[in-house]
Amino acid sequence: MPLLILKYTKMSDQSKSNQSCIRLFADHKKIDTCKERLAAEAAPIHQLSNVLALAGNEVRLKIMFLLHEEVELCPCDLSDILGMSIPAVSQHLRKMKDGNIIEARRSGQTLFYSLKSQHLDLLKMIFSHINILSAKEELV
Secondary structure, rough: OOOOOOEEEEEOOOOOOEEEEOOOOOOOOHHHHHHHHHHHHHHHHHHHHHHHHHHOHHHEEEHHHHHHOEEEOOHHHHHHHOOOHHHHHHHOOHHHHHOOOEEEEEOOOOEEEEOOOHHHHHHHHHHHHHHHHHHHHHHO
């Protein structure tokens, strides 16, 4: 195993977060392998980052949860459930649609939104975690 010595130096008072790592030996093979792996997985990593960024907003996470549980809902239903105006809900739906997380189906004048199937496995894991946390709170 190569010897690795880390030395952190303070750059200036203005840039306290700018720290550098000085090492004597680098594992170039490991570094190259990691770079290749990241390059090979660039598209899925980007997709996951997009899903998690959109789910990082509490309202959008709630909408995703509701769409997961109910399969599809219209903006009016979401507005009533969340206690928000339809334009506010629609703005969140637009961001999620632009982010390729949800899709719409028109029935007459009403749009019904649902989660895209490609994200269901990831979202199921997230929502199962929510269900586990809810069950633990009920036990307390």
